[in-house]
Amino acid sequence: MDWLDKVTQQTARNIAHRTSRRSFFAKFGGLLLGTAALPLLPVARASTGGGESRVPAQSTGNIQDPGDPSLCDYWRYCAIDGYLCSCCGGTQNTCPPGTEMSPLTWIGTCRNPVDGRNYIISYNDCCGKSDCGRCLCNRNEGDKPIYRPQANNDIDWCLGTETNIYNCSTAVILGVATE
Amino acid sequence: MDNQEPGLNDCMKNKNERLNDWAGGVKLCTLLLLALSTPVNAETFPDPLPADPLLISESLDTPYPASYAVVHDFGFGSLPDSAFSLVDTHTGRFKGMMSAGNFATFDVSVSRQEMYVGETYYSRGTRGDRSDLVTVYDMNNLERLAEIELPLKRAAMVVNKGATGITDSGKFMLVFNLTPATSVSVIDLDSRKVVNEIESPGCSLVYPTVKDDFFMLCGDGAALFISLDSSGQVRKQSKSQPFIDIDNDPLSEKSSKIGDTWFFVSFHGNLQTVSAKGEPLDSWSLLSNNERSKGWRPAGWHWTASHPDGRLWVGMTPDGYEGSHKDPASEVWLFETKKKTRLSRIKLNVNAIAIDVSLEDEPRLLVVNAAGALDVYNAQTGKYQNSIMDLGASPYQVHRLQ
Numbered sequence: 001m002d003w004l005d006k007v008t009q010q011t012a013r014n015i016a017h018r019t020s021r022r023s024f025f026a027k028f029g030g031l032l033l034g035t036a037a038l039p040l041l042p043v044a045r046a047s048t049g050g051g052e053s054r055v056p057a058q059s060t061g062n063i064q065d066p067g068d069p070s071l072c073d074y075w076r077y078c079a080i081d082g083y084l085c086s087c088c089g090g091t092q093n094t095c096p097p098g099t100e101m102s103p104l105t106w107i108g109t110c111r112n113p114v115d116g117r118n119y120i121i122s123y124n125d126c127c128g129k130s131d132c133g134r135c136l137c138n139r140n141e142g143d144k145p146i147y148r149p150q151a152n153n154d155i156d157w158c159l160g161t162e163t164n165i166y167n168c169s170t171a172v173i174l175g176v177a178t179e
Numbered sequence: 180m181d182n183q184e185p186g187l188n189d190c191m192k193n194k195n196e197r198l199n200d201w202a203g204g205v206k207l208c209t210l211l212l213l214a215l216s217t218p219v220n221a222e223t224f225p226d227p228l229p230a231d232p233l234l235i236s237e238s239l240d241t242p243y244p245a246s247y248a249v250v251h252d253f254g255f256g257s258l259p260d261s262a263f264s265l266v267d268t269h270t271g272r273f274k275g276m277m278s279a280g281n282f283a284t285f286d287v288s289v290s291r292q293e294m295y296v297g298e299t300y301y302s303r304g305t306r307g308d309r310s311d312l313v314t315v316y317d318m319n320n321l322e323r324l325a326e327i328e329l330p331l332k333r334a335a336m337v338v339n340k341g342a343t344g345i346t347d348s349g350k351f352m353l354v355f356n357l358t359p360a361t362s363v364s365v366i367d368l369d370s371r372k373v374v375n376e377i378e379s380p381g382c383s384l385v386y387p388t389v390k391d392d393f394f395m396l397c398g399d400g401a402a403l404f405i406s407l408d409s410s411g412q413v414r415k416q417s418k419s420q421p422f423i424d425i426d427n428d429p430l431s432e433k434s435s436k437i438g439d440t441w442f443f444v445s446f447h448g449n450l451q452t453v454s455a456k457g458e459p460l461d462s463w464s465l466l467s468n469n470e471r472s473k474g475w476r477p478a479g480w481h482w483t484a485s486h487p488d489g490r491l492w493v494g495m496t497p498d499g500y501e502g503s504h505k506d507p508a509s510e511v512w513l514f515e516t517k518k519k520t521r522l523s524r525i526k527l528n529v530n531a532i533a534i535d536v537s538l539e540d541e542p543r544l545l546v547v548n549a550a551g552a553l554d555v556y557n558a559q560t561g562k563y564q565n566s567i568m569d570l571g572a573s574p575y576q577v578h579r580l581q
Contacts, residue, residue, distance in 0.1 A: 079502075104359065128305065128306065129305060130257060130258065130259060130304075130305050131255065131256050131257060131258050133256045133257075138505065139502060140502035140503075140504060140505050141501050141502040142502070143502060143504070143505075144425055144429055145396070145425070145429050145430065145431060145432040146336060146339065146341070146383050146384060146432050147382065147383040147384060147395070147396035147397060147398055147425075147432055148398045148425055148429075149357065149359055149361075149383060149398070150359075150398075154336050155336045155337075156282060156336060159358060159359055162306070163301055163305065163306055163309065164281065164282075164299065164309075165258070165259065165301070165305045165306075166258060
């Protein structure tokens with residue numbers, strides 16, 4: 001699926017630099033493929049989203065990318081729904097070893113609290129191994145019902161991958177959202 | 180003599196600590212020591228127990244009482260291994276279960292006395308050749324009757340009652356596909372074969388209405404109506420005008436049916452009815468201005484339940500915010516939909532993830548709670564009745580067996 005990866009990534013990056021989230025979906029909603037996100041119930045969020053961490057602290061090492069990517073309140077995770085790959089052998093933007101990143105994702109818009117910019121975030125799932133089971137995080141800002149799939153995080157977005165077995169979720173910066 | 184026997188230990192402790200009553204302690208301990216060191220009442224039971232029969236599995240009396248329900252364990256933490264538990268909400272007894280695969284669905288046909296589990300497997304667990312199927316279970320013994328092979332495109336999503344459905348006639352089962360291209364597989368339940376696949380670009384999920392009619396909801400806010408003929412082919416198809424404000428106040432897809440009409444509740448608490456032809460009917464608010472100002476909103480994983488007499492139950496939470504629509508509900512509000520009035524507010528012991536209502540003479544409100552148990556209340560009065568614990572790693576849904 002290399003070709004699909006490349007086409008999807010480049011298209012998304014190009015569009016993301018030029019458009020707002022809403023117009024992005026309006027134009028490409030039928031194709032736009034979305035994210036990952038398995039649902040965690042708020043029950044899960046309560047246990048991971050603001051309380052004490054159950055994993056060693058992490059940092060991006062970049063003061064412009066603040067927060068701990070192993071915690072649910074990390075700024076990029078504003079619409080994520082799943083196990084955080086940062087706790088599963090990957091990072092906030094890479095998959096754990098031996099898993100396959102889905103080329104199809106859905107897109108959220110999250111505000112970086114340090115530089116004040118709104119970034120377009122692609123919530124790619126990592127696929128091919130069973131649930132990581134660590135650092136469950138469910139935030140539903142902007143989540144829409146399944147009948148608008150490109151904006152829904154109940155769907156297993158392990159599509160276009162070798163299997164639809166879900167492992168964890170990433171939050172990849174595509175670019176700055178321009179209104 | 181086993182000196183770990185708790186009764187004996189207690190006695191020894193009592194003897195040492197209660198000196199002012201030591202004589203009584205000695206007497207009690209002597210009796211216990213005698214009881215533990217000699218055969219108990221063998222003379223009363225001169226015959227030993229007979230040998231048990233071997234290799235017996237239970238079966239169930241059918242049709243089931245209306246108090247039976249199925250709880251769906253999504254298996255979050257090990258998604259390829261999910262399960263459905265059959266429970267009696269009256270007695271609290273666990274009656275049996277059905278194993279299931281990745282992203283399973285559940286349907287039941289009382290007239291056929293069959294249950295249908297949609298599931299995806301890989302030949303080597305998490306890898307290998309994919310199989311999508313609907314597995315048919317006999318309600319009498321929970322044994323597999325058949326496996327219906329599906330096109331390898333059934334939608335993988337968190338538990339959702341709209342992912343599959345059986346038409347009102349009982350003839351066809353509908354399976355929503357997402358690749359992410361959207362379509363519907365039509366299964367003939369007599370032949371147990373897929374007889375059609377209907378493309379539905381931009382439209383998702385299935386809501387059966389009358390005969391072999393159903394509608395889907397679309398990304399532009401409209402509904403797609405489809406009517407099947409007796410062979411499962413499309414007899415008629417039409418699309419409504421858009422009536423859902425998806426950007427500002429979307430209708431949750433997790434809805435309930437009364438008669439021929441589907442009842443959808445929006446994220447902000449507005450009720451929208453949709454006709455058997457997929458056309459919008461009435462719309463009214465479930466909230467007073469005061470309740471709205473306090474942030475009351477519908478909430479939960481599946482937040483509606485209905486009764487054929489027109490009653491509708493809706494899970495609600497206060498202090499709502501953008502994204503609170505999947506938070507557990509602290510109350511369930513009961514409405515009379517014919518009069519468009521609220522009858523009562525039921526405060527829950529433990530917040531709800533999903534609800535349903537049994538069809539008994541005195542219906543029970545079935546609540547999958549946020550702690551993973553099934554709580555049972557009187558659906559009219561809200562009086563708590565009992566709980567059924569330990570129903571899997573992530574029970575997200577409850578189905579009455581209608």
